[in-house]
Amino acid sequence: MSPNKNTFFVGIANSFHDSAMAIVSPDGEVVFAEATERVLQNKRAIGNAPDQFLRTAATIAEHCPAGARIVLAQPWSASMVAQMADNTDLDRLGEFIDRANREDVPPSLLDQYAFSQFCRQAAPPVIQITGANLRFGLTERASEYNIEPEIRSFDHHLSHAATACLTSPFQESACAVIDGYGEGRSYSCFYFKEGRIEKIDTPVHRQATSLGYFYMTICRLCGFGLFSGEEWKVMGLASYGTYDPDIAAVLIPLVQVEGLNLVQCSFAEMYQIYKKLERFRRRPNSPALDVANLAHTAQTIFSNVMIEFLQNLQRQTGLRNVAMGGGCLLNSAATGLVVEQTGFTNCHVFSAPADDGNAIGAALLAWQEANPASQRLAKIQSPYLGSTMSSTMLDKVKEHSGLKVHVLPESEIMSYTAEALLNGKIVGWARGRAEFGPRALGNRSILADPRSDTIKERINASIKFREEFRPFAPAILEEHASAYFEAYHPTPYMERALRFKPEMQHKVPGVVHVDGTGRLQTVSRSLNPTFHQLISAFFEKTDIPVLLNTSFNVMGKPIIHSVEDALAVFHTSGLDLLIINDHVIEAVAA
Numbered sequence: 001m002s003p004n005k006n007t008f009f010v011g012i013a014n015s016f017h018d019s020a021m022a023i024v025s026p027d028g029e030v031v032f033a034e035a036t037e038r039v040l041q042n043k044r045a046i047g048n049a050p051d052q053f054l055r056t057a058a059t060i061a062e063h064c065p066a067g068a069r070i071v072l073a074q075p076w077s078a079s080m081v082a083q084m085a086d087n088t089d090l091d092r093l094g095e096f097i098d099r100a101n102r103e104d105v106p107p108s109l110l111d112q113y114a115f116s117q118f119c120r121q122a123a124p125p126v127i128q129i130t131g132a133n134l135r136f137g138l139t140e141r142a143s144e145y146n147i148e149p150e151i152r153s154f155d156h157h158l159s160h161a162a163t164a165c166l167t168s169p170f171q172e173s174a175c176a177v178i179d180g181y182g183e184g185r186s187y188s189c190f191y192f193k194e195g196r197i198e199k200i201d202t203p204v205h206r207q208a209t210s211l212g213y214f215y216m217t218i219c220r221l222c223g224f225g226l227f228s229g230e231e232w233k234v235m236g237l238a239s240y241g242t243y244d245p246d247i248a249a250v251l252i253p254l255v256q257v258e259g260l261n262l263v264q265c266s267f268a269e270m271y272q273i274y275k276k277l278e279r280f281r282r283r284p285n286s287p288a289l290d291v292a293n294l295a296h297t298a299q300t301i302f303s304n305v306m307i308e309f310l311q312n313l314q315r316q317t318g319l320r321n322v323a324m325g326g327g328c329l330l331n332s333a334a335t336g337l338v339v340e341q342t343g344f345t346n347c348h349v350f351s352a353p354a355d356d357g358n359a360i361g362a363a364l365l366a367w368q369e370a371n372p373a374s375q376r377l378a379k380i381q382s383p384y385l386g387s388t389m390s391s392t393m394l395d396k397v398k399e400h401s402g403l404k405v406h407v408l409p410e411s412e413i414m415s416y417t418a419e420a421l422l423n424g425k426i427v428g429w430a431r432g433r434a435e436f437g438p439r440a441l442g443n444r445s446i447l448a449d450p451r452s453d454t455i456k457e458r459i460n461a462s463i464k465f466r467e468e469f470r471p472f473a474p475a476i477l478e479e480h481a482s483a484y485f486e487a488y489h490p491t492p493y494m495e496r497a498l499r500f501k502p503e504m505q506h507k508v509p510g511v512v513h514v515d516g517t518g519r520l521q522t523v524s525r526s527l528n529p530t531f532h533q534l535i536s537a538f539f540e541k542t543d544i545p546v547l548l549n550t551s552f553n554v555m556g557k558p559i560i561h562s563v564e565d566a567l568a569v570f571h572t573s574g575l576d577l578l579i580i581n582d583h584v585i586e587a588v589a590a
Contacts, residue, residue: 014076016046191317
C-alpha cells in the first residue's frame with residue numbers, strides 16, 4: 001500500500017466486548033475514537049458490531065473529506081477465528097467436566113469453562129462481520145469514498161502495544177501488555193524506539209496463565225458480574241478488608257511470575273484449589289463487606305504479580321520508561337505502584353488500555369504500514385476524541401421541553417458552576433468532545449464539592465444508585481497535585497490511585513477512600529483548558545484545587561452519549577443542575 005495524502009485509516013476494535021472505532025488522518029493524527037457502548041447505551045456492547053450501520057457512515061462523512069481513500073484495520077490476526085475453533089486445552093477441559101459428576105466440579109472451574117466457551121462462540125461472528133456495516137452504510141456515498149477491499153489485520157497484543165506506545169510522550173520505552181486473553185497468550189512484552197515496536201521473544205510457558213482470568217475468578221467469588229463492569233467493585237471493596245494469609249495460600253499458586261511469563265500450578269493442583277476457594281465465596285444475599293478480606297488479599301496478589309513482572313521487564317531492558325496496555329491496566333490500585341516499586345521512573349497508560357483502545361492501535365499500525373518512512377511526534381495523546389452534544393437538540397429542548405433552560409456566555413459559566421458546587425449542588429457536566437475510554441475526564445462528568453464528608457453517600461444513594469463502598473475520584477489541578485499526593489506522578493487519564501498526604505485528607509474527605517488513596521485525574525491547561533478553568537474558579541472561591549469527579553451515568557449504564565441521555569439521568573436521579581455546552585438546566589423543586 002503506497003502512501004496517500006488523502007488516505008484515512010479506520011481502526012475497528014472488534015472483540016465481542018468493548019468494541020470501538022477510531023479514525024487516523026493521513027498525517028498520523030487520531031481524529032476520532034468512540035466505544036460502541038456509548039452510541040448504543042449498552043454497557044460493554046456485548047456481541048454488538050463495532051461499525052454500527054448508520055452511525056458509522058455519518059462519522060466517516062464527518063471526519064473524512066469526499067474523495068478520501070479509506071483503509072480498514074482490525075486488532076486481530078486473520079487466523080484468529082481458526083485459532084479459537086482449535087482450542088485443544090478448552091476441549092480437554094470440556095471433556096473432563098463431561099466425564100465428571102458436575103456436583104463435584106468446583107463452581108469456579110465451571111465459571112471459567114463457561115466464560116471461555118462463551119468467548120469462543122461469541123467472538124468469531126463479530127470478527128467475521130467487521131467492516132460489512134461500514135461498507136454498506138457508505139453505499140449511498142459510493143462516489144465519495146474509495147474503500148480498500150482488504151482489511152489490514154494485526155496481532156491483538158501488538159495492537160495494544162501500539163495504543164500504549166504511540167499515545168505516549170516517549171521516544172524509547174519498554175512496553176508490557178497484560179490482558180485477559182490474546183492470540184495464544186494473555187501477556188506480551190515489547191521494545192519501543194522512535195515509533196517502531198519490536199516484540200521481546202518469550203516462549204509461551206506450558207503452564208501459562210492469565211492475570212485477567214485470575215481477577216475474573218475473584219470477581220465471581222465476590223458475587224459480582226464478569227461482563228457488567230463490576231471488576232471496579234472488587235477494587236473498591238478491597239480497601240475495606242485486610243490481608244488473610246489463609247486465603248493467600250490458596251490463591252498464590254494460581255498466578256505466579258517466572259521471568260517474563262505468568263504461570264500457574266498443574267491442573268490437578270488447580271482443581272483442588274478451586275475446591276478450597278468455595279469456602280471463601282460470598283453467600284447469597286450476604287453483604288459485600290463479608291468478602292472484603294478476599295477482595296483485599298486478591299488485589300494484593302494481583303498487584304504483587306504485576307509489579308514483579310514489570311521488575312523483570314525493567315531489569316531485562318534497562319529502560320526507565322514503560323508504556324502499558326491490556327485490560328489489566330484498568331486496575332488503578334496496581335498501576336499506582338509501578339513508578340514507586342518497579343525501577344521504571346515513568347509510566348504511561350492511555351485512557352483506553354483495554355480492547356476498545358485497540359481501535360486506535362490498529363489504525364496507527366495501518367498508518368505506519370502505509371508510511372514506513374514517517375514517524376508520529378511523541379506526545380501525550382488527548383483522550384477527548386469522541387462525539388459532541390447536538391446543538392440542534394439543545395435548541396429543541398429549550399423550545400419544547402418546558403424545562404427552565406438558560407444560556408450563559410463562556411465568561412460566566414465557570415463562576416456560575418463553581419458557585420453552585422460550593423453551595424452543595426451536584427452538577428451534571430457535558431461539554432466539548434467526549435472522552436475515549438471508560439472514565440470520565442471532565443467532559444462527561446458528575447461533579448461535586450469534595451469538602452463534604454457526606455457527599456459520597458449522597459451521590460451513591462441518590463444519583464449513581466450503587467454500593468456504599470465505592471469511592472469517587474479527585475480531579476485536581478496539575479500544578480497543585482504534588483502538594484496533595486505522596487509519590488506523585490502526573491495522572492491525566494485517572495489511570496492510577498495514589499496515597500493522599502495525611503495532612504491533606506481532611507480538606508477533601510469526599511474523595512479520600514477508606515485506605516487514604518484517591519484515583520486522581522491531574523487536570524492541565526494544555527489537555528483540558530475548559531475543565532482546568534472550572535476547577536480554577538472553584539479554587540479561587542474555596543482555596544481547594546480539587547473537584548469530586550465521577551462518570552455521568554447511573555450504575556449499569558455507560559457514560560452518556562447524547563443530550564437525550566443526559567436528560568434521562570437528570571430526570572431520574574438527584575442531580576441539581578445540568579450544564580450541556582452553554583445551556584444550563586435547573587432541577588425544578590418538588
